[in-house]
Amino acid sequence: MVFCSDFGKETFMQAIVRRAVLPALLLIGGLASLIYGAKFHFASVVEERERETTIEVPPPFLPPFGEASPFGGPPFRKEVVKEKLLVTTAESEPALVREVTIGGVALTPAGALKRTYSGKAPSLCPT
């Protein structure tokens, strides 16, 4: 078996390192990076979600003795309010790759990842 060298002046060891060892290391590193990135690499993404809550609003005026009054108190008014919540989810790297293609995540000044949309995702990259 003959080992090829690109250039006549390159030594055998140099050829082996350059054409066998280095690509093998790069290949193994690349495969490891792919496997880790696909399966084990996650990042926290904060997103704003709206939640509807039903609350009971007391009447503006309560009669003496409140509900203990023999006539009973006036009924509490039920009101639906929307409240914003910050929810943190762990996104895998493949999901993050898809998100960055539509500009779906951004870095906050505090260094956290934030989803840039709520509800339906945009269809195109903003650039």
Next chain:
Amino acid sequence: MAKDKSGRFVLKLARRRWWIQAGFLLVWLDPLMLRLHTVCAPVFHCYSCPLATLACPIGVLANFSAIHLVPLLALGTLAVLGAVLGSFVCGWACPFGFLQDLVARMPTPKLALPAWTGHFRYGVLAVLVLAIPFFFGEGHPLFFCRLCPAGALEAAAPNTARLALAGEAIVWPTAAKTTILVVILGAMLFTWRPWCTVFCPLGAIYGLCNRISLLFLHFHQDRCKECDVCRSLCRGGGRSERRIDGLRCVRCLECTNCHAVTVDTIWERSDKKSSAGTDSLPA
């Protein structure tokens, strides 16, 4: 004998490069409407293209730099393919490279760019793809995707046309993006693969891998008659990988028309007569 057979195979393959490039186009242009944007492609193709199957690795690198995350999937894809193929990806699979090859067929005078212009690619990679997104975010005007001609051609132009046809408010690409696209398209007429050889950050990465990839162009010094046929065959202005600007080589295999240049791996059987430039071990 085996080497002659492999040489003939490589020559046959080189003659069919157009077909192979066109075949890869069917992969990148999402014939099954899969939209697998969780997967990184190994080629330069904008993920906002209406027909893009996979995600652009340079776009992923730039955006992950902006959000301060290491893009392991993109780096892994580039490392695996770079280690095995080097810039064969550029010469045989890349759709933007294919476009440049098609435009270069037009009968216009072609200029050879000096070899040092190939170093601009590393500046584009380091500054526009990595540094500016990292320090200034993806909103910066010099963020790579805001300037990318592939994005302008494959995404912005079709999107603008779609909005115009739908009667919606048209979103025009930026002046900088449009100007760069027009300049590159014009340059394609007068020089071979101007984007690949001067600006492409993906080609910069694969070009580095040319020096160490498992498959490489082997120049047999003992067979060289100093006729410079390889130089005349090489559209990149090189002399296969004899010259230091093998970094710019896209491995189109035009130079393999000369019998002194072959595609080899490090483990190749060869005659001792032709092995003046090789190191031999006992069988």
